[in-house]
Each structure stands twice: as structure tokens, then as C-alpha cells.
Amino acid sequence: MNGIRNILYIHGMGGGRDSRIPSILKECFEQDPTVNIIIRTYDFDPDLAWQQISAWVEAEKPALVIGESMGSIHALRIKGVPHLFVSPAINAPIHFRILAPLTLIPGVTWLLDRIYKPRPGERQPLHFTWKVLRKWGKYRRLALANSPRNGGKDYFYAFLGRYDHYRKSGVVRITTWRKYYGEKSYTIYPGTHFMEEEFVRTMLVEKIRKVIDKKF
Numbered sequence: 001m002n003g004i005r006n007i008l009y010i011h012g013m014g015g016g017r018d019s020r021i022p023s024i025l026k027e028c029f030e031q032d033p034t035v036n037i038i039i040r041t042y043d044f045d046p047d048l049a050w051q052q053i054s055a056w057v058e059a060e061k062p063a064l065v066i067g068e069s070m071g072s073i074h075a076l077r078i079k080g081v082p083h084l085f086v087s088p089a090i091n092a093p094i095h096f097r098i099l100a101p102l103t104l105i106p107g108v109t110w111l112l113d114r115i116y117k118p119r120p121g122e123r124q125p126l127h128f129t130w131k132v133l134r135k136w137g138k139y140r141r142l143a144l145a146n147s148p149r150n151g152g153k154d155y156f157y158a159f160l161g162r163y164d165h166y167r168k169s170g171v172v173r174i175t176t177w178r179k180y181y182g183e184k185s186y187t188i189y190p191g192t193h194f195m196e197e198e199f200v201r202t203m204l205v206e207k208i209r210k211v212i213d214k215k216f
Helices: 020-028 046-060 071-077 092-104 108-115 136-144 174-181 197-212
Strands: 005-010 035-039 064-068 083-086 156-161 186-189
Touching: 005 020, 005 046, 005 071, 005 197, 020 035, 020 197, 046 071, 046 136, 064 071, 064 197, 071 083, 071 136, 083 197, 092 108, 092 136, 156 174, 156 197, 174 186, 186 197
Parallel strands: 005 035, 005 064, 064 083, 083 156, 156 186
Antiparallel strands: none
16 A cells, blocks of 8 residues: 555446546645545446446555445445445435336436436446336445444444435435434535535545544
């Protein structure tokens, strides 16, 4: 490792190498040669995504894993490292299970692909098919199997936005997070699902420094 602490950032749905939050983090740590922010684009199909992410974990030996939104499902499953989260959407697979049969109706997949088309850039391609959406339930179960409630021994801490619009649908739910990760495992910040830059530069950066310095 040569004294370098790798931080693996697992982006949310439709994110990628140029996602906003990890780009800000890279800027914040650019003067610290001991910190390396790793952000790569992975597949929307969770089977393929897990193969990719597992390979990165094996190769990079991260000192910390950060999961954002839907990326939290994969981040939660990684064992043996501390974890931080931004707006963990751990209930999204429940909604995908409901949505999956609808994609069998002609035109629905096309419509969803249009609605949730990622921004231009090196972003995760999205394709909402029954075959892909039905897989996500298994990955939610595997993620929660590593929670403290189910015997997981890792460190988990989340930042949840007070004005996160996904809380209304239950995709992001504080009670679900608290159930599996405990009363003291999160902070509610006065922002939205897409953590604003001011909170990234203060709250998230400060927490990252504490975790990689083992002061948590």
C-alpha cells in the first residue's frame, strides 16, 4: 500500500466515474498523498456489478468503502472494512420487485429507460428489464446479512437528508436503517438525497478523516 489509503466510492443508480460527490472528494483530498479516492462505473445488473466490485476490492484493498444511494446495496455486502453511506437506498429493491412485472408490458422498459436516462458522461447505463430488476431482492438480503442486527462486525455510518424526497416513497427510510444498524449509526443533515457540496466538504470529509485515522 506504500502508506496510501484507498477509499472505494460506489456510486448510485446512473452514476459513474464523473459523479459529483466523489469528484468533490477527490478535490478535497488532492493535497493529501496518503488518500486515494477510487470511483469506477459498474453495471446496473447486480450480478455483473458484484463481480466487478469484488474484483476492485480484491485488487485495491480499500481502507474505507463509501456507498451512495443504490450503490449502498453493494457497499453493505463488502466485509472486513469500515463503511460510510450517503442517502442509502436500501429499500429500493423492494420497489424493483413490484416494478419488475410491469416491464413485461410492451413499452414500459422503453419508457423507464427514457425517464431515468443517465446524464452524459462516463455513467452507468440503465436498462429496466424484468430479468435485471428481479435480481435485486437477493442482493438486499445479502447486504442486510452483514448488518450488526444479523451479526455483522464492521463499522457502518450513514448520512441521511432531512429533505430527501425518496423518504416519501420509502426507498430511503430512517427506521429501516436504524432497525439494522442502530440508533447511533447515522446523522440527519439539512439537505436532500443528493448531498449538497457544503455538506460533502464539511460533514462527509470530516467523517472520512476520522474513519481512516481509526478515530470512530
